[in-house]
Amino acid sequence: MSDTFIERAIERYAKATGKPLSPHWNEELREVSMPEGVDALAALVGVLGWAPAKRIEDRPRPDQFPLILHDPDTGWAVVQQWDGEEMMALVGSRTSLPYNPDQIFFTLSLPDPLAAGDESAVGVFWRAIKRRKQPLIMAGLATVFANLLTLATSLYSMQLYDRVIPLASFDTLFVLTAGVAFALLLDLCLRSLRALLIEREAQEIDAEVSEFFFARAQAIRLDARPPGIGTMAAQLRGQEQVRQVMSSSSLFLLADLPFALFFIAVIAMIGGKLALVPIISLPIALLFALFLSRIIRKGTDRAQVSGNRKNGMLVESLDATETVKANRGGWFMMGRWNRLVREINHYELPVKKASAVAGSLFSTLQQTAYVGIMGWGAYLAATGQITTGALLACSIISGRINGPLVAQMPNLIVQWGYAKSSLNALDGIMRLPLDTASGAGALRPDHIEGGYDINSAVFAYVGAQRPSLEIDRFAIRPGERVAVIGGIGSGKSTLLKLLSGLYSPTQGSVLLGRLDLSQVAEDIARRHVGYVAQDARLINGTLRDNLVMGLGDVTDPEIMEVARTTKLDNLIAAREDGLALQIQEGGIGLSGGQRSLVGINRLLLSSPKVWLLDEPTASLDQLTETAALDAIDSVLEDDSILIMVTHKIQLLTRFSRIVVMANGKIIRDGPTQDVLRDMMPKSISGKGVKARPPVEGTVTSSLSAKKGTT
Numbered sequence: 001m002s003d004t005f006i007e008r009a010i011e012r013y014a015k016a017t018g019k020p021l022s023p024h025w026n027e028e029l030r031e032v033s034m035p036e037g038v039d040a041l042a043a044l045v046g047v048l049g050w051a052p053a054k055r056i057e058d059r060p061r062p063d064q065f066p067l068i069l070h071d072p073d074t075g076w077a078v079v080q081q082w083d084g085e086e087m088m089a090l091v092g093s094r095t096s097l098p099y100n101p102d103q104i105f106f107t108l109s110l111p112d113p114l115a116a117g118d119e120s121a122v123g124v125f126w127r128a129i130k131r132r133k134q135p136l137i138m139a140g141l142a143t144v145f146a147n148l149l150t151l152a153t154s155l156y157s158m159q160l161y162d163r164v165i166p167l168a169s170f171d172t173l174f175v176l177t178a179g180v181a182f183a184l185l186l187d188l189c190l191r192s193l194r195a196l197l198i199e200r201e202a203q204e205i206d207a208e209v210s211e212f213f214f215a216r217a218q219a220i221r222l223d224a225r226p227p228g229i230g231t232m233a234a235q236l237r238g239q240e241q242v243r244q245v246m247s248s249s250s251l252f253l254l255a256d257l258p259f260a261l262f263f264i265a266v267i268a269m270i271g272g273k274l275a276l277v278p279i280i281s282l283p284i285a286l287l288f289a290l291f292l293s294r295i296i297r298k299g300t301d302r303a304q305v306s307g308n309r310k311n312g313m314l315v316e317s318l319d320a321t322e323t324v325k326a327n328r329g330g331w332f333m334m335g336r337w338n339r340l341v342r343e344i345n346h347y348e349l350p351v352k353k354a355s356a357v358a359g360s361l362f363s364t365l366q367q368t369a370y371v372g373i374m375g376w377g378a379y380l381a382a383t384g385q386i387t388t389g390a391l392l393a394c395s396i397i398s399g400r401i402n403g404p405l406v407a408q409m410p411n412l413i414v415q416w417g418y419a420k421s422s423l424n425a426l427d428g429i430m431r432l433p434l435d436t437a438s439g440a441g442a443l444r445p446d447h448i449e450g451g452y453d454i455n456s457a458v459f460a461y462v463g464a465q466r467p468s469l470e471i472d473r474f475a476i477r478p479g480e481r482v483a484v485i486g487g488i489g490s491g492k493s494t495l496l497k498l499l500s501g502l503y504s505p506t507q508g509s510v511l512l513g514r515l516d517l518s519q520v521a522e523d524i525a526r527r528h529v530g531y532v533a534q535d536a537r538l539i540n541g542t543l544r545d546n547l548v549m550g551l552g553d554v555t556d557p558e559i560m561e562v563a564r565t566t567k568l569d570n571l572i573a574a575r576e577d578g579l580a581l582q583i584q585e586g587g588i589g590l591s592g593g594q595r596s597l598v599g600i601n602r603l604l605l606s607s608p609k610v611w612l613l614d615e616p617t618a619s620l621d622q623l624t625e626t627a628a629l630d631a632i633d634s635v636l637e638d639d640s641i642l643i644m645v646t647h648k649i650q651l652l653t654r655f656s657r658i659v660v661m662a663n664g665k666i667i668r669d670g671p672t673q674d675v676l677r678d679m680m681p682k683s684i685s686g687k688g689v690k691a692r693p694p695v696e697g698t699v700t701s702s703l704s705a706k707k708g709t710t
């Protein structure tokens with residue numbers, strides 16, 4: 001059981017600090033038993049994985065508010081400010097609370113996945129990695145000790161050759177072997193510890209980074225979103241590669257590379273001049289690496305771009321299978337696919353060649369360094385400058401420099417090449433503009449009161465030659481029921497998208513209740529403005545998930561009550577699973593009409609003040625259409641606004657006002673009777689009224705055209 005009082009306090013705190021909470025933020029708390037009293041807060045943040053709350057030790061200063069308060073007698077609350085010397089004003093309550101020293105105050109840093117602001121993609125990864133500095137340093141230390149222990153094996157060999165074999169000193173052999181066995185055991189433990197630490201951290205870094213990019217992708221302004229969804233998905237997935245490379249290369253820089261220098265120093269101590277061999281071979285390896293990485297980068301960039309496009313095409317062809325099959329487009333798609341594959345191979349070939357050559361080069365370098373150590377070492381040993389044991393120890397240690405360090409370099413270079421290309425793509429996504437209202441600092445009014453005001457609004461889709469919408473002035477008052485009609489492509493859906501606040505005008509403004517919609521916090525706007533898009537899609541999940549998505553707690557009886565009014569209950573009753581009916585990605589499993597009905601039901605459950613419906617009943621039969629529209633009518637309040645795009649002329653009498661659109665402009669706007677009378681041919685509008693010719697491209701023009709032909 002969870003403590004609902006603390007949950008309410010968190011919600012008030014979020015509101016007071018201007019941070020958005022997800023609708024289901026407290027879902028995980030339902031399954032755990034929370035402690036009573038002041039410990040509940042620590043338990044709550046622990047379960048949700050938030051940063052721990054900070055306790056304010058002394059009497060809070062005015063600049064520290066708002067604060068979460070625990071009072072031993074009254075429980076949890078949120079304090080807005082001091083209200084006189086000894087009283088405190090509470091958030092969400094008109095009463096003040098007297099201060100007493102037994103009260104405990106906390107500040108809490110609520111998670112904001114978009115808090116990174118303007119940083120680059122690589123900054124997001126470094127931030128996540130740096131936040132886990134301690135485990136990384138631990139892993140680095142484990143590497144250091146593990147490397148030190150490898151020194152033990154080389155010194156062991158040295159002692160065997162120099163002391164044990166010449167003197168047949170078996171006691172020394174026993175002691176040394178026992179010592180080195182212990183060292184090896186320690187080495188095993190440290191390496192395993194390092195692997196475990198890195199894996200755990202890698203998972204957490206993955207979770208943090210992927211949350212950031214997922215939230216970022218969600219927050220991109222819809223009008224700025226690149227059209228290729230599959231391509232963008234592939235670009236976002238590039239983050240996994242980047243994370244992997246960044247964590248392995250940070251360890252490389254942190255532990256392996258500095259250790260190579262230490263090993264050279266040890267060789268110098270044991271083998272004197274022999275250290276010259278790694279002193280020469282290591283910089284050569286590093287220079288080779290630098291040179292190769294430049295060659296490889298050119299290819300990876302292009303291969304990555306084509307690879308992402310390939311992913312986009314795969315998604316598109318799977319999504320549009322029906323259309324492709326119905327139009328025998330398989331060969332066409334296959335041709336495009338093969339061209340892309342050839343393009344990728346073309347760009348990847350130099351990368352593969354370079355990485356293969358790099359592998360051979362580094363292996364030759366390793367062998368040469370080995371021959372250098374052994375050959376020169378043999379000369380030094382033969383001339384008595386070093387012992388045979390020292391030669392053996394130097395060869396083992398130089399193997400440690402050339403082995404793991406040099407051997408992993410070609411791989412790391414290629415991986416970095418791809419990771420840098422992924423970072424470029426991610427940077428491109430980071431540069432896309434976000435919904436103004438998705439971050440902190442957006443307007444968070446308690447209520448939005450009033451109607452719409454559009455002033456000199458112009459809207460053009462990304463890459464479009466000309467604007468799809470140009471509206472000089474347009475106002476809708478509370479309580480109005482407006483139908484938007486017009487020919488195809490006349491801008492009706494675009495108008496609704498702007499009114500919903502999901503799209504922002506390129507110029508001008510869309511105000512709702514005198515607030516610029518693009519400035520209003522997203523959760524507040526969504527609660528106030530309900531929108532059913534023309535091609536409303538469902539998500540993978542149950543029917544219930546789809547009906548209550550984003551609505552918080554809605555019970556099954558509430559869902560069924562609404563479903564009865566729209567006749568969705570027929571669908572629920574007809575399926576064995578009822579509300580648990582599984583819906584596949586994109587709404588597969590339901591018919592087009594049923595999908596629309598689910599969208600309407602969702603809106604009825606959320607009961608917003610503003611209803612924006614884009615041809616919601618286009619695929620409904622007449623009976624269901626009437627039931628659904630009646631259901632909407634019955635819940636509309638006097639000051640609710642209803643704006644519906646429709647091509648169905650018989651529905652127009654349900655509205656008080658008609659807006660007619662053509663070529664992205666409003667060409668007629670007035671009370672239903674007036675507009676109908678003006679637009680209908682004489683025979684329809686009634687005797688004695690001189691009808692104007694219908695506006696081209698509107699519902700009525702097609703209607704009259706039809707009449708003319710019969």
Ligand SMILES: Nc1ncnc2c1ncn2[C@@H]1O[C@H](COP(=O)(O)OP(=O)(O)OP(=O)(O)O)[C@@H](O)[C@H]1O
Nearest residue numbers: 461462464468486487488489490491492493494495
């Ligand atoms: N995503 C988009 N990218 C580019 N142009 C678009 C996009 N969506 C719509 N358009 C263009 O904007 C114009 C207005 O389109 P809109 O969807 O608003 O028309 P509509 O009146 O709702 O049409 P319909 O009755 O066919 O639904 C059209 O010329 C269309 O080609």
